Amino acid sequence: MTDLIALGAAGVRAYARGLEVVGDNVANAESPGYVRRTITPASARAGPGTPLSRDLASAGGVDPGIATRAYDALKAKAARNAGGDAARLDARADWLTRLQATVGGDTARLDGALGGFYDGAQDLAANPRSTAARTIFLDRADQAAAAFRGAAESIDGLQSDLAAATEAATSEVNGLTTSLAAVNVELKRASGSRTTGGAAANALLDERDRLLAALSGFVRIGVTEGKGGVVTVTAGDGPAAPALVDGGTATRIAVRDGANGAELVLDPGHDARAIRLPASGTLSGLIEAARAGREILASLDTLAARFAEAANSIHAGGVDATGADGGTLFATRSLGVVPGAANAGDASVRVEIADGATLGDGYVLRRAGSGWMLARADGSGTVSGTATLTLDGVTVTPGAGARDGDSFALVARDGAGGIALRPLSAAQVAVSARWLGDGAASNAGTGRLTVTLDDSAAGLPAIGAYALRATAGGFDVLDTGGAVLGSYPTGAAVAGAGFSFRVDGAPAVGDTFRIVRAGASSADSGTVRDLLASRDVGIEDDLDATVAGLASRLSETLRLGEAASALASDAKRAQDAVSGVDLDAEAAELTRLQAAYKASAQVMATARALFDELLAVAR
Incomplete structure (x- = not known):
């Protein structure tokens, strides 16, 4: 009789545990990273005899077993890889869209400014002695140069934002790998304890898989699972792929665009080693977008150099209103101010460049005590003072708010970022042929x-x-x-x-x-006519081709992104079919377990009633 009660009690315990598991599944149905739990009851082994009971020959009822995760490693890997591919294209498309918006607006202004420049030249060719026509021509030339600089500054700003996004993504990767290493340590402890496979271990495994999925969104990874669920994570899934996480050790990373493509730099602060960045994940998409931005800027630099070279060469071959030989129309190098990353103050710097100044490789401005020091980048010459400083025709005026040790790099800029109209008077415009x-x-x-x-x-x-x-x-x-x-x-x-x-x-x-x-006040307009003829070199056509190329690249990225997103969704659905919580299925399981629980409880009640009847007969 006691065996019958024990059998009922074992069933009650087993099905009560099953109801708990179903409850956990339902409660965590929307929890990110949660993997459905299941229990598989089995027959309990017979127990040994005691001085008050005989050795049991039959099974000891139902053993509820432990809660196990419904996990498929192959489907999880497929979902991670597909998600990483989609993340790469999403990141690239996002930043290429921003780049297209920036370049499209700037190039429209630039296209208009170039057209205005040649229109001004056309008017000047018709009125070579007109001071007003000369003044308008200079204004249009200044607008064309400013449009080139504006486009370069916009792309530089976008590139800075991209660099910040890449650095943030890299920091997230380093945080994820550090967390994975910590989870590995906890899993090792759990595998050596008596609670192996219990709720704590399952929660750790859920967290491990969540971290792996998040990490694969940034970079393609390979995962090797060891004892107790401890994983080794590599950058890429090839046989020679370097480890990002090995047991309780995580390797920090950085990313850069190297000579042979995007690179992942392992342990950048100590023993830096560069490897090719796998073409998957957000980091890869960011690097590819940054590369596209640099290519667009290089194209603009080339166009600006061609424009300035043609205009300068033609203008220098003419004669101005005073009868003097024409000089260059545009300066082709300027200085960009880059504040030091460790600056504690909020000072700004104004830079003026004398006409014809030789800028070399740039300069460094540094605050020292109550004064400033301006030095050439190669250290070959310096000047010091408390206010405005001048070196090589470069005049620097620091603003208020600097702290001791603050510094600014004055970086030489060529191409689109360096073009500027020289300070010419209307009379210095060379209109006539020499x-x-x-x-x-x-x-x-x-x-x-x-x-x-x-x-x-x-x-x-x-x-x-x-x-x-x-x-x-x-x-x-x-x-x-x-x-x-x-x-x-x-x-x-x-x-x-x-x-x-x-x-x-x-x-x-x-x-x-x-x-x-030609002499002073010549009525000839041969130089300006040559300038108009130089429009045939196709600078405006090449500018349009640059914008069209970017639009084509964005369109291709969006098309590939749609396909990758569809594959990622399919892979995620396949994974969820195994690991996800289906509320309908859980409701059916709940009904089944409730019935089994009631049946086991009824066995106990029946055994108790029979026991009471037997006791009554004995009395």
Whole structure:
């Protein structure tokens, strides 16, 4: 009779434990990382006899067993990998969208500014002596340079935000690996205790899997599970992949874009070792987006350099309103101010660069006591003072609020970030060509004179004007006094004095031409016409192609991202089918366990009633 009571009691305990597990599942159905628990009751082994009871030959009822997690390692790995691939493309798409918005707006302004520059040149070519047209041309040139700088500054700002996001993601990775190492330590303790497989161990395993899933969202990982659920985590899943977590030890990381692509730097503060960053996870997406930003900025730098080089070369070959040779139109190098990362103060710095200053590799400004020190980046020259400092034509004025030890790097900027209009007056705009050539109105032949600026040419004496007179099969070059300086055949290229020329066609004997150096207030607009012709080099077309290329890259990323998200959802559903909590299934299990619990309780009640009847008969 006592055996019957013991059997009922064992059933009550077993099914009560089952009801607890179902309750836990229902309560944690929405808890992130929770894995469904199950128990599998089994027949309890017979117990040994005692002085008051015989040795049991039959089973000892129901053993509730321990709660186990419904976990499939292969499905968990597939979900981690698919999620990491989707996270990579999501991060890349997010930042490429921001980059496109930034570049699209800036390049629209830049495109308009370049169009305005050439429109100003067109107006100036039509009115070469107009001071107003010269002033408007300079203003349009300044707007074009400012548009290049604005685009570069916007991309630089976005790149700084990307760098901050990458650093934050790296910190999260280091936090996750540290937490995983701590969980490994706790799992080792649990595996050696009498509660192995109990609620505490299961909770640790849930936390382990949650951390692994979060980590795989940042970087592709390989996971090897050992005794008690302790895991070794590697960067990538290849056989030679380096360990990020090994037992209770976590290796810190950093990321960078190396010469051969994105790199993961292991233990950057001590024994730094770079490996290729697996192409999965948010870190990879951030690096790829940053690389795209640098490529766009490099494209803008190239376009700005081409624009400035063409404009400067053409402008320098002309003559301004005073009769002087034209100079460069745009400066192509400036200084960007980068505050030191450890600055404790909030001072700002104003920088002015003298026209024609040679900036070298940049400068360093440092606060020392109550004064400042400005030094070249290579340390070859310094100046000190308490207020405004000037070195190599660079004038630096620090603002208030600095602390001792604060520093600022004055970084040399070329390309789009360095272009600026030089401080020119309207009279210094070179509109006319330096050398002018024409033929007499009375010429009877079809000869054509072409004069080209050539600073290296030195074939004729340097005088202000030359006369050409056609002869049979050629022509003579005369000075202002009529003396013959040389005779040349028709069609031959002739070196002058700072220019070269040729006469083509069929001039009639006696036809005359002249070559004259332009003087002050010339009505010629040859230099500006050459500037307009340089528009054909395709800078605006290349700018449009750069924006179109970015849009194409973003579109491809979004397309791949949709496919990766679908795969990640499928993999997660497959994992949840095994590990997730289905409330309908739990409700059915609850009903079954309640019935079994009641049945076991009824066995105990029946045994007790029979026992009471037997006692009554004995009395």
